[in-house]
Amino acid sequence: MTGPPLTLFHWLLAATPIAVVLVLMVFLRWGAAKAGPAGWFAALFIGALVFRGELKLLAHSQLEGVLLTLFVLYIIWMALVLFQIVEAAGAIQVIGQGIVQLTADRLLQLLILAWAFSSFLQGVAGFGVPIAVVAPLLIGLGFDPVIAVASPAIGHSWSVTFGDIASSFNALVGATGLTGWELAPWSAFFLGVACFGCGLAVTHVYGGWPAVRRGSMALLFIGGSMALVQYLLAVHGLWNLAGFVAGMVGLASGALITRLPVYRNQPSAIRRETTTAKEKATSMHLWLAILAYAVLIFLVAAAELWSPLHHLLNQVNITVSFPEARTGLGWVTPAHVGKKISVFGHAGALLAYTSILAYVVYRVTGHLKRGELPGILTRTVHSAIPSSIGIASMVGMAMIMDRCGMTYTLAKGLSSTVGHLFPLASPFIGLLGAFMTGSNTNSNVVFAPLQKSTAELVGISIGVILGAQTTGGSLGSMVAPAKIIVGCSTAGLAGQEGKVMRITLLYGLLVTAIIGLITWLIIAF
Amino acid sequence: MGSSPSTSSTRRNRLTYQSLAFLIMMIVPVFLYCAAKAEASEWLLILLGIMAMGMVLAMVVS
Numbered sequence: 091m092t093g094p095p096l097t098l099f100h101w102l103l104a105a106t107p108i109a110v111v112l113v114l115m116v117f118l119r120w121g122a123a124k125a126g127p128a129g130w131f132a133a134l135f136i137g138a139l140v141f142r143g144e145l146k147l148l149a150h151s152q153l154e155g156v157l158l159t160l161f162v163l164y165i166i167w168m169a170l171v172l173f174q175i176v177e178a179a180g181a182i183q184v185i186g187q188g189i190v191q192l193t194a195d196r197l198l199q200l201l202i203l204a205w206a207f208s209s210f211l212q213g214v215a216g217f218g219v220p221i222a223v224v225a226p227l228l229i230g231l232g233f234d235p236v237i238a239v240a241s242p243a244i245g246h247s248w249s250v251t252f253g254d255i256a257s258s259f260n261a262l263v264g265a266t267g268l269t270g271w272e273l274a275p276w277s278a279f280f281l282g283v284a285c286f287g288c289g290l291a292v293t294h295v296y297g298g299w300p301a302v303r304r305g306s307m308a309l310l311f312i313g314g315s316m317a318l319v320q321y322l323l324a325v326h327g328l329w330n331l332a333g334f335v336a337g338m339v340g341l342a343s344g345a346l347i348t349r350l351p352v353y354r355n356q357p358s359a360i361r362r363e364t365t366t367a368k369e370k371a372t373s374m375h376l377w378l379a380i381l382a383y384a385v386l387i388f389l390v391a392a393a394e395l396w397s398p399l400h401h402l403l404n405q406v407n408i409t410v411s412f413p414e415a416r417t418g419l420g421w422v423t424p425a426h427v428g429k430k431i432s433v434f435g436h437a438g439a440l441l442a443y444t445s446i447l448a449y450v451v452y453r454v455t456g457h458l459k460r461g462e463l464p465g466i467l468t469r470t471v472h473s474a475i476p477s478s479i480g481i482a483s484m485v486g487m488a489m490i491m492d493r494c495g496m497t498y499t500l501a502k503g504l505s506s507t508v509g510h511l512f513p514l515a516s517p518f519i520g521l522l523g524a525f526m527t528g529s530n531t532n533s534n535v536v537f538a539p540l541q542k543s544t545a546e547l548v549g550i551s552i553g554v555i556l557g558a559q560t561t562g563g564s565l566g567s568m569v570a571p572a573k574i575i576v577g578c579s580t581a582g583l584a585g586q587e588g589k590v591m592r593i594t595l596l597y598g599l600l601v602t603a604i605i606g607l608i609t610w611l612i613i614a615f
Numbered sequence: 616m617g618s619s620p621s622t623s624s625t626r627r628n629r630l631t632y633q634s635l636a637f638l639i640m641m642i643v644p645v646f647l648y649c650a651a652k653a654e655a656s657e658w659l660l661i662l663l664g665i666m667a668m669g670m671v672l673a674m675v676v677s
Contacts, residue, residue, distance in 0.1 A: 121677060123633070123673055123674075123677035124673070124674050124677045126673075127670035127671070127673050127674045128674065130670055131667070131670065134667070145651070145656060145659040145660065145663065146651040146654075146659065148647075148663065149644070149647035149648060149650065149651040149659055149662075149663070150648065150651060152643075152644035152647055152648075152666065153644040153645060153647060153648040155644065156640075156641055156644045156645070159640075159641070160641075410648070471630070471634075472630060475630060475633045475634055475637060476633060476677060478637050479633060479636060479637050479640070479673045479677065482637060482640040482641060483640065483670060483673065486640070585677075
């Protein structure tokens with residue numbers, strides 16, 4: 091396989107679609123539904139004219155994009171339906187009051203929800219669900235909407251690799267041909283470091299360094315327990331449960347830390363908010379309010395862990411086979427099967443079952459009135475359509491870039507330019523993949539073989555480099571437009587994704603740089 | 616607090632056009648795949664043009 095020449099000209103052009111999206115969203119504050127198509131056009135023109143992607147190849151790339159888009163949108167649409175049902179029933183307000191009763195400390199509320207709870211949700215659901223669920227809860231608690239979306243985006247990102255029953259980690263294993271035993275220790279180590287980085291970032295987003303100083307005890311306790319549990323499970327072969335259990339332990343640690351005297355003295359402003367929240371109390375019990383999410387957790391866990399149910403739900407799948415494709419520059423994409431969508435076992439389907447159950451329960455208990463369903467569905471469509479356009483166009487862009495060899499050119503250029511500093515760049519390559527595809531899994535599939543080959547050529551530890559790759563890919567979740575769009579759409583911030591991305595991009599790059607530095611130090615010494 | 620009828624109508628129109636653009640993005644690639652399989656290059660060009668129009672529509676109305 092030859093592929094595109096590695097020149098500065100080709101590298102800059104390969105980077106152009108990403109630069110277009112970034113500049114439009116971050117600096118010109120365009121929404122994803124507008125910036126995505128612009129990036130798609132840039133990728134199409136550059137892919138066809140410079141990287142010589144033929145019409146047939148471009149056509150295949152777009153259908154593959156549709157499969158990936160459907161895979162993501164299935165969850166987003168169903169998560170939105172569930173959220174609209176729960177909100178219409180008044181349950182979101184009740185859950186908010188429950189957290190306020192657990193602790194009236196705003197910082198702890200944020201850490202428990204945006205860091206521990208979102209990591210737990212990533213462990214059982216993933217695919218943007220943590221942001222989609224937590225952002226509205228934080229808004230309900232009175233947090234600024236931009237912080238409400240940025241915090242869970244940052245807070246859950248460390249747990250993506252081992253989250254969702256370790257789907258991204260299993261992709262890393264599959265893409266590299268190495269065993270989980272070889273890859274788990276370094277991956278769990280780097281992700282553990284990232285766990286502290288994400289907690290620190292969430293705290294800093296909220297209140298700067300004074301908040302970090304005040305929250306240091308909680309950061310150490312919650313972060314230490316989550317990172318340690320994930321590491322121990324991963325190195326003992328239980329990587330499929332590592333993210334899920336670490337999130338649970340994080341929640342328990344968060345509840346325990348609220349008992350510390352340092353977090354029991356609340357400033358007067360918080361007391362006022364608590365009083366206001368009590369004034370808004372509804373007749374719904376807390377258990378009924380959280381029922382929908384408890385059912386979701388139960389269903390996802392059962393569907394993943396209980397083999398007979400897993401087998402039963404995953405019998406009907408949609409997928410398409412793609413033949414080998416070659417660009418005019420010799421870049422070959424081997425024949426392969428596109429993204430598989432399990433109609434009844436997909437996380438979106440599980441959200442749909444939960445939505446139906448939640449609607450019936452809230453309807454029977456009188457918390458939803460007759461005739462509210464059309465309103466719920468209309469609100470879902472209103473917030474989902476702009477987000478769906480953004481995702482469809484960006485996935486289409488990423489697919490063109492991948493199939494035309496533009497992504498490969500970018501990664502190769504990055505690794506060969508930095509030379510012996512390659513370990514520093516390694517997590518950034520993972521981050522780039524996740525940014526473009528919105529998925530740690532895709533990042534591992536696309537970039538892990540390249541990173542493995544480069545590590546072999548340079549003669550450095552493959553395990554360390556691949557650990558850094560998947561950690562970068564995991565952290566990429568906080569900057570991936572596809573996930574930011576999900577959060578913004580559920581938080582009523584559609585069209586303002588740029589504001590959130592300015593925050594997540596800064597912290598995402600900082601935490602990734604720390605991982606890169608540690609990787610380099612491990613390799614150097 | 617309600618919105619004026621003209622604002623509501625504009626929003627509805629915008630959603631209709633956005634839905635149309637989204638449908639184009641999701642459906643046209645299926646035909647693109649079929650055209651590629653049938654080696655119909657002229658249809659590939661036409662369909663890619665329709666896809667591009669869908670993207671332009673999305674940009675204009677978003």
